[in-house]
Amino acid sequence: MEKDLAPKYLIHKDEKLYFAFAVIVSIIGYLFLIVSIVGFIVWLGFAILSMFLYGLMMAQIRVNGIRLSDKQFPEVFEKVRELCERMEIRVVPDIYVIESGGALNAFASRFFRKNMVVLYSDVFDLINSADDGELSFIIAHELAHIKRNHISKQLFILPAMWIPFLSEAYSRGCEYTCDRMAAYYTNNAEASMNGLTMLGIGKSLFKKVNRREYLLQSSQEKGFFPWLAEKISTHPPLPKRIDEIQMFVGDSSSSAFRRTSRAMWLVVGIVLVIFTFAGIGFLYSDEIEEAVNSIVLDANSITNDVSSDEDSTIMVQAVAEGDIAKVKEQLESGIDPDIQDADGWTPLMWAAQDNNVDLIQLFIEAGADLELQDYYEETALMKAASQDHVEAIALLIEAGADPNMASESYGWTPLMTAATSGNLEAARMLLEAGANPKSKDGDNFTAFLHAKKEGYKEIADLIKQYEDNVN
Structure with missing residues (x-):
């Protein structure tokens, strides 16, 4: 034409x-x-x-x-x-x-x-x-x-x-x-x-x-x-x-x-x-x-919780592939680092799930909310604790993630996640970072009781030691 x-x-x-x-x-x-x-x-x-x-x-x-x-x-x-x-x-x-x-x-x-x-x-x-x-x-x-x-x-x-x-x-x-x-x-x-x-x-x-x-x-x-x-x-x-x-x-x-x-x-x-x-x-x-x-x-923008589903898909795909250059490109284009997918997962949660410390650091520097919860009220720290990703846990705690951040509706904590998942090192790191072993969930169970129920004796003994030291 x-x-x-x-x-x-x-x-x-x-x-x-x-x-x-x-x-x-x-x-x-x-x-x-x-x-x-x-x-x-x-x-x-x-x-x-x-x-x-x-x-x-x-x-x-x-x-x-x-x-x-x-x-x-x-x-x-x-x-x-x-x-x-x-x-x-x-x-x-x-x-x-x-x-x-x-x-x-x-x-x-x-x-x-x-x-x-x-x-x-x-x-x-x-x-x-x-x-x-x-x-x-x-x-x-x-x-x-x-x-x-x-x-x-x-x-x-x-x-x-x-x-x-x-x-x-x-x-x-x-x-x-x-x-x-x-x-x-x-x-x-x-x-x-x-x-x-x-x-x-x-x-x-x-x-x-x-x-x-x-x-x-x-x-x-x-x-x-x-x-x-x-x-x-x-x-x-x-x-x-x-x-x-x-x-x-x-x-x-x-x-x-x-x-x-x-x-x-x-x-x-x-x-x-x-x-x-x-x-x-x-x-x-x-x-x-x-x-x-x-x-x-x-x-x-209101309907899509700040960004569109398409933006979320592009970002999640880049994080899942570990494509740091693509993630940087998305962030530089103005994509919210706290953008959530259909299940409420943020890019930081995906990175914590994969123990990708480079991406975790990138999102922390971009101002990602460490305490944001998905639609099941889990934080990035809980995602890392469920997989025993000690590097991710250390980086999140160092950045200021609260080890006692509990879900609003059920009172679930990162320590309970580690206890029920059988992740000893994750539980140890959370306790050393100040996780309260006496916190109770909606059923009045502590992390110790969850570990005992699941048969993780070593984790239960570790939590018990810290319980005895808490007044």
Whole structure:
């Protein structure tokens, strides 16, 4: 593609305009919800029910669909990775293929903080033909939804999504943007237009379609019902999408379609005050969008406990492999040293579990919280004690880890961990560091009783010696 454009010029004007309208409508809607307790409860109930049903649908796809990976359709997965790198999408989303019953479609989604792209199997069949450029366009289109944060933005402007015609208008603007971005990043306008034609007639006949005639035919469909059918649809007509790509890449000197007034949708009931404010919103649409993106990122950071699951996975993988250079790179990029994975483990806990003293020292220097507990209320010191890693124990204690730090709900201590694990040297080091041998857990058991129960006589005798010296 000849055009050398900054990404912001890929954004279709309809997306910017209707997003500004939607923000204003949503702000008004949220104000009404704030002053109406009943309205807020109804809205909250509806939102929870919608999220629950949506979660069920996405879960069905994740448990039944085929997820692309290095070992599952690796050639397409590599293509996805290349597109993500080109589009500056830092984390490759999960790509699933599902049986479609002959339907040609794909969509982007988000499931509990994970971005997803779902491809229908009949579209995915293009990998078995020479038409992989069309498949690349469809994948890039869905990746563009992720790059533009369309899913998160729709949650932010949820009140506006209940307004007839407005939500559909915004959605159509987003589709035009994603078509542009897909054509731009795949650098294949012809395959992009072919891909859209294929969605209209199927993967066998699309190359035989006279595209110009197809566009002219659609442009001649006039009247109320064709107009209404478009206005209540979340996607523009396929010929219009093809025409927009032609105009965007400069392949057509004239458009087959007459562009209608932006005020057309007002006749269906949008109030005059919204129209007045929308002009102001459009003038400042870039600033509004930056503010919303900031809110979305802040909300994601709260939901993800400071950092995302993807960041956690990258860091955990680096620690598990003992890749010190990669860990340093992650820390220097701003990743929180106390980032937690799905079980609440921090990188320091993983390093303590592996007795990797170099990484432990690195995380200590980075300011890692030595007393942080995972979801089972275990600290890094407990992880080291359970494995009898004396080097890790010594380093953690020297850095200030409390040998008497107990779990809040059960009163479990590092010494109890060493006692039940049969780790004599770990128990000795903890006692020498000041571990209280008389501490009791929720069952009123001391470390001594745990050692006796498990049959570790030598550890029990050692703990008993220290018990006798404690007043």
